[in-house]
Every structure is written in C-alpha cells, then in structure tokens.
Amino acid sequence: MRTTIVRTEDIVVSCDQVNGWTVVEVDGEVDVRSHSRIREAVITLLGDGHRHFVLDLCFVPFLDSMGLGTVVAITRLIRQYEGSLRITCPSARMLKIFHLGGLGEAYEFYDSPQEATCQAPTGDGLVRWPGPRG
Incomplete structure (x- = not known):
C-alpha cells in the first residue's frame, strides 16, 4: 500500500513495501527547491527501521547537481545503517x-x-560504493 510522505507544489514522495524493499517513488523535478524533501523522507524511513531502499526516479523529468548530491547524501545515510x-x-x-x-x-x-x-x-547492498563504511 503506497503511502505519501511528502506532497508539495513541486514534488510528491511516496513509499511502498515490496519484497523486503522500501520503494521510495519521487514524482517531480529534483532540484534546489525540492531535493531536501527526499532526504528528509529517507531520514524518517530510516528512523522507522527501514534499511533497504529502491529510489524510484521513473517520474523525475529533471535532476540537477543538488539532486545528485542528495542521492549521494542519502546513500551515505543508508550505508551507515548497513x-x-x-x-x-x-x-x-x-x-x-x-x-x-x-x-x-x-x-x-x-x-x-x-x-x-x-x-x-x-545485505550486501552498496558494495560498489567507494570508500569505507561510516
């Protein structure tokens, strides 16, 4: 059952549980105005015990450098939680x-x-991610 986590004029972030994965669907442009919403959603989900994520960017028409930086930031957070x-x-x-x-x-x-x-x-996710864990 899909749950909406964030809904603004610019972006909708929702999640669903599928086969042990938390699918985070992003709908809208990921840019300087909206990037922090995705990070906040993942932080909330990590706090709720979710660990294995699929970041669904299929409905993202535009991703700028801030958006790419946000993907890196959430990757680091997810990695800290193994x-x-x-x-x-x-x-x-x-x-x-x-x-x-x-x-x-x-x-x-x-x-x-x-x-x-x-x-x-x-449990071996992000094995190709550069650098040490933590």
Whole structure:
C-alpha cells in the first residue's frame, strides 16, 4: 500500500513495501527547491527501521547537481545503517547524469521498481560504493 510522505507544489514522495524493499517513488523535478524533501523522507524511513531502499526516479523529468548530491547524501545515510540502495531510472538522460557525475558504477540501476524488487535484499547492498563504511 503506497503511502505519501511528502506532497508539495513541486514534488510528491511516496513509499511502498515490496519484497523486503522500501520503494521510495519521487514524482517531480529534483532540484534546489525540492531535493531536501527526499532526504528528509529517507531520514524518517530510516528512523522507522527501514534499511533497504529502491529510489524510484521513473517520474523525475529533471535532476540537477543538488539532486545528485542528495542521492549521494542519502546513500551515505543508508550505508551507515548497513542498508542497500537500488535506483530505477529508465531514461538515458538520467543515467547520463549519474555517469557524468562519476557515479555510474557506484549504483545498481534497474528499469523499473518491479525489476529492482524481484529479489529480496541480501545485505550486501552498496558494495560498489567507494570508500569505507561510516
């Protein structure tokens, strides 16, 4: 059952539980006006005990450098909790942003939330993320 966590003029962030994953769906542009809402939503979910995330960017038409920085920030938070993060973003343009930002190899990308959640989390998420845990 999908739950809306954030709803503003600019962005809607909702979540759902699927096969041990918390799917965080973002709908709207992720930019200087909205990026902090996503971070706040993930912090709340971590506080509620969620550890394994799928960040669904399928409904994000635009992601700027602040948005990319937010993905990095939430990755660090999830990693501190020994969690996992997968990203769904089927657009070539979105993938290019991650690659240009030097993060193309750090994440597991999937075409859809269904593909990302077909296997339960194994606890080895973010193994390709650079640097030590913590």
